[in-house]
Amino acid sequence: MNFSSLNDTEFIERLSKVVEANLADENFGVNELATCIKLSRTQLHRKLKAIRNQSASHFIREIRLIKAREMLQDNVGTVSEIAYKVGFGSPSYFIKCFHDFYGCSPGVLMKLPAGEAIEFRDPSDSNLKPSKRKIILSLILGLASVVLLAVLILLVSGYLSSNSEAGPTDKSLAVLPLKNLSDNRDIQYLADGIMEDILNRLSKVHDLKVKSRISSEQYRQPEMSVPKIAREMKVSYVLEGSIMNQEDKVRIYVQLIDAKSDNHIWSQEYNQDLTDILDITTEVSRQIARELQLALTNKEANYLGKNYTTNREAYNLYLKGRFFWSRRTEEDLLKSILYFEQVIENDENFSLGYAGLADAYYISAWWGFYPRVAGFEMSKRFAQKALELDNELAEVHATLGGIATFYDWDWKSAEEELRMAIALNPNYASGYQYYAEFLDILGEKEAALNMITKAMELNPNVSIFNYIRGVCEYKNGNFGEALNSCNKSLEISTMELPLWIKFYIHLKQGEDVLAIAVLNEVLTFLYPEDNPQRQIRRIHDRSDMKEVLLYTTEWLKDHGYQNDYRLAELYALAGEEQIALDYLELGFEHGNNRIPRMNSNPEFTSISQDPRFIALLEKMNLIVD
Numbered sequence: 001m002n003f004s005s006l007n008d009t010e011f012i013e014r015l016s017k018v019v020e021a022n023l024a025d026e027n028f029g030v031n032e033l034a035t036c037i038k039l040s041r042t043q044l045h046r047k048l049k050a051i052r053n054q055s056a057s058h059f060i061r062e063i064r065l066i067k068a069r070e071m072l073q074d075n076v077g078t079v080s081e082i083a084y085k086v087g088f089g090s091p092s093y094f095i096k097c098f099h100d101f102y103g104c105s106p107g108v109l110m111k112l113p114a115g116e117a118i119e120f121r122d123p124s125d126s127n128l129k130p131s132k133r134k135i136i137l138s139l140i141l142g143l144a145s146v147v148l149l150a151v152l153i154l155l156v157s158g159y160l161s162s163n164s165e166a167g168p169t170d171k172s173l174a175v176l177p178l179k180n181l182s183d184n185r186d187i188q189y190l191a192d193g194i195m196e197d198i199l200n201r202l203s204k205v206h207d208l209k210v211k212s213r214i215s216s217e218q219y220r221q222p223e224m225s226v227p228k229i230a231r232e233m234k235v236s237y238v239l240e241g242s243i244m245n246q247e248d249k250v251r252i253y254v255q256l257i258d259a260k261s262d263n264h265i266w267s268q269e270y271n272q273d274l275t276d277i278l279d280i281t282t283e284v285s286r287q288i289a290r291e292l293q294l295a296l297t298n299k300e301a302n303y304l305g306k307n308y309t310t311n312r313e314a315y316n317l318y319l320k321g322r323f324f325w326s327r328r329t330e331e332d333l334l335k336s337i338l339y340f341e342q343v344i345e346n347d348e349n350f351s352l353g354y355a356g357l358a359d360a361y362y363i364s365a366w367w368g369f370y371p372r373v374a375g376f377e378m379s380k381r382f383a384q385k386a387l388e389l390d391n392e393l394a395e396v397h398a399t400l401g402g403i404a405t406f407y408d409w410d411w412k413s414a415e416e417e418l419r420m421a422i423a424l425n426p427n428y429a430s431g432y433q434y435y436a437e438f439l440d441i442l443g444e445k446e447a448a449l450n451m452i453t454k455a456m457e458l459n460p461n462v463s464i465f466n467y468i469r470g471v472c473e474y475k476n477g478n479f480g481e482a483l484n485s486c487n488k489s490l491e492i493s494t495m496e497l498p499l500w501i502k503f504y505i506h507l508k509q510g511e512d513v514l515a516i517a518v519l520n521e522v523l524t525f526l527y528p529e530d531n532p533q534r535q536i537r538r539i540h541d542r543s544d545m546k547e548v549l550l551y552t553t554e555w556l557k558d559h560g561y562q563n564d565y566r567l568a569e570l571y572a573l574a575g576e577e578q579i580a581l582d583y584l585e586l587g588f589e590h591g592n593n594r595i596p597r598m599n600s601n602p603e604f605t606s607i608s609q610d611p612r613f614i615a616l617l618e619k620m621n622l623i624v625d
Contacts, residue, residue: 008051019063026087027180027188030056064088065101072106075528079106079494095491105491171292172209172235175199178252179242187250190277191243192326193319194252197281198239202288203427204303204394207295210427211235212459230259237265237292239284248273254284256291266291278307278315299392308390314346314353321356330369336360354386355396362399366406372591376407394425402434405441406593409620414438429458429465436468440475441622443600448472463493470501475602479505496525500566504603507573512545519552527559549574565594569603580604581612588616596620 006014018036022028033056034044044056052059064086071082083094098106175198178191203210211233226238241254255267266287270280285304289296296304309315321339324332337360343353358379365375380403386396401417404410418438421431432455439448449472456465470485482505486498499522506515520533532555539547553570561567564587572580584604587595598604598613599622607613617623 011047012051015059016063019060020067023064023067023087024085026084028087029060031183033060061097062101065098068094068098068106069102082106099491170209170236171207171294172211173202173237173239173288173292174211174230174233174235175202176229176238176240178254179240181242181244182246184245187243187245189320189323190250190316192323194243194277194281195239195241196322196326197319198284198288201281201285201304201306204425205289205294205296205300206426208289208292208427209235209458212427212429225262226257227259227262235259239288250277252277252280256288278310278312282307303392308352309347309350311347311350314343314350317343317346318350318352318356321353321360325356325360325363328363330364330367333360333364333369337364349389351386351389351393354382354389355393355399358383358386358396358399362402366402366593372407372593376403379403380407392424394421394428394431397421397424398428398431398434401431401438405434405438406596409596409622411438411442411621427458429455429462432458433465433468436472440468440472441596441599445472445475445600449476461492463489463495463498465489466492467495467498467501470498474501474505475600479509494525496522499525500569504569504573507545512540515545516540516548519548523552523555526556526561530559546574550576562590563592564590565592565598568598569601572603572607575606577607577610580607581610584616585612588619596622 015033015037018033019028022032022036025032030041030044034041037044039047041056048054048056048059054062068082068086071077071085072079076082077085079095086094088094088097095105175195178195180188180191199210199212202208226240230236230238236259238257238259239254240257241252243253244251250272252270252272253267254270256265257263258265268284268287272280282305288294289301289304309318317339321336321343323336324339325336327333337357340353340356340360343350343356347353361370361375361379361382364370365372365379369375370378379399383396383400383403386393387400397417398421401414401421404414404417408414415438418431418435421428422435425431432451436448436451436455439451449469452465452468452472456462456469459465466485466489470482470489473479473482473485483502486502489495489498499518503515503518503522506512506518516533516536519536520531523533524531532551536548536551539551549570553567553574556567564583568580568583568587571577571583584595584598595616599617599620604613614623
């Protein structure tokens with residue numbers, strides 16, 4: 001079919017159908033769309049500009065977001081699942097785009113009661129609908145006197161002027177994902193792996209603050225300028241680039257940009273064989289250190305140029321393993337294990353291959369994707385092997401610290417490993433996360449809050465970080481901040497954990513109506529096909545929250561809920577102290593990873609002096625004579 005001969009309406013309709021036919025393919029972009037309709041990129045761009053005043057990339061994203069909205073309203077999956085269904089490789093980036101386009105997060109849309117609607121912007125309008133805040137501000141300004149308005153304008157303009165010149169004065173860097181410009185979608189693992197390798201090397205330098213990979217992920221397909229990205233990420237410099245391969249060759253272009261002036265400090269193009277890319281990461285890392293005039297110790301300088309293997313195949317397999325590991329799903333973690341095993345088969349002295357296996361088994365065991373005891377033991381074995389080959393792998397020390405915390409209950413070793421991890425890599429956000437959890441268990445509330453805050457400075461866009469921040473704020477009595485953190489966590493990724501904290505906060509503040517509303521959110525999330533919210537409201541109307549709590553525990557058990565620790569919390573809050581202790585003992589026997597948290601859990605204050613409670617703490621080495 002000759003698309004160029006269609007009228008404008010027919011052209012847009014046919015174009016939309018092509019995008020919809022490739023909806024789940026995250027790599028389907030402007031090049032692919034132009035190829036399908038047999039137009040050049042330039043022809044496609046000009047035609048869309050003339051018809052819709054819209055770029056091709058914006059057109060594709062709009063179709064994806066419109067279909068996402070339909071799926072969300074039909075409740076066909078979680079926010080993350082729908083993100084992948086409509087071609088977004090990053091759920092956090094999907095949430096950001098959805099919010100920018102519609103003015104609300106996808107999670108808010110999913111939580112609406114049946115029949116209730118949100119007033120969305122018109123998708124055909126290229127401008128976002130003004131937020132309520134902007135509308136209210138406009139009304140206020142309209143009613144203000146000319147004098148006050150003039151003063152306000154002067155103040156605001158002065159503030160913006162001063163801040164437009166201001167920016168991070170420290171040496172801070174964001175490493176953006178390489179743009180894959182080739183038709184070979186399998187090259188993506190290489191693109192991601194190269195940039196992550198560079199990021200990991202630079203993150204060991206104490207004179208440089210490096211944002212984590214996940215923080216940069218939302219800018220995989222940036223539609224904004226580098227200075228704006230830098231302002232959002234609060235960095236002074238940005239490393240970006242592209243990758244393209246033809247047959248057995250790969251061309252990589254990277255450039256370092258001063259975000260304040262938007263000037264290129266340094267750029268370089270590399271043309272390599274696919275099997276000969278080991279030297280790129282070391283050369284780029286060293287060049288960045290030179291350009292930013294970083295104060296390097298001898299150890300840091302050696303680390304930037306360190307080659308962990310000379311085996312090209314082992315290195316490529318390692319990059320593939322990390323590519324799948326970073327996705328953190330059960331299926332992808334299994335794939336990563338298979339690749340890391342192949343890494344070791346090709347080079348039994350490649351320390352990062354063992355480190356990858358340690359990380360993959362640790363995450364799999366923690367989330368129940370792999371049997372707990374076997375998974376933690378495998379992780380420990382591979383971590384120790386990695387450190388035999390290289391004792392300065394920060395990520396491995398952090399993993400061992402996590403195992404010592406949640407599996408071995410060896411608190412001395414846990415702290416030593418976690419301190420070592422942070423010392424070796426001051427930019428490793430997960431190291432601060434694990435340390436925050438360790439401190440939280442020991443009841444070091446303020447120190448735990450400080451540690452998770454450091455993790456979030458490096459990576460603010462991780463749902464679990466925001467949840468842990470919410471827990472720490474809750475335990476410090478900062479209920480407002482705790483609610484904010486939990487809401488942020490839920491915006492990034494809808495999950496059970498922050499909802500429970502919100503429920504406990506409202507419960508403790510006597511806000512029964514709000515508590516019940518959040519409880520219904522929890523139960524709907526866990527069992528979307530069967531929600532007892534009407535029964536819960538009736539129980540509350542004729543009785544009190546204690547009866548609501550008892551009914552909820554029985555309802556959860558009837559539906560196969562197996563989190564002994566959570567059930568213990570609910571029974572304790574309901575005043576059923578001995579039953580709460582029964583479930584804590586069951587959680588201990590079943591190997592619930594959260595059991596050590598009982599030591600500092602405010603829900604267990606009423607039973608904290610009970611001999612059965614103390615006996616459990618002693619078994620976990622949390623009470624030493």
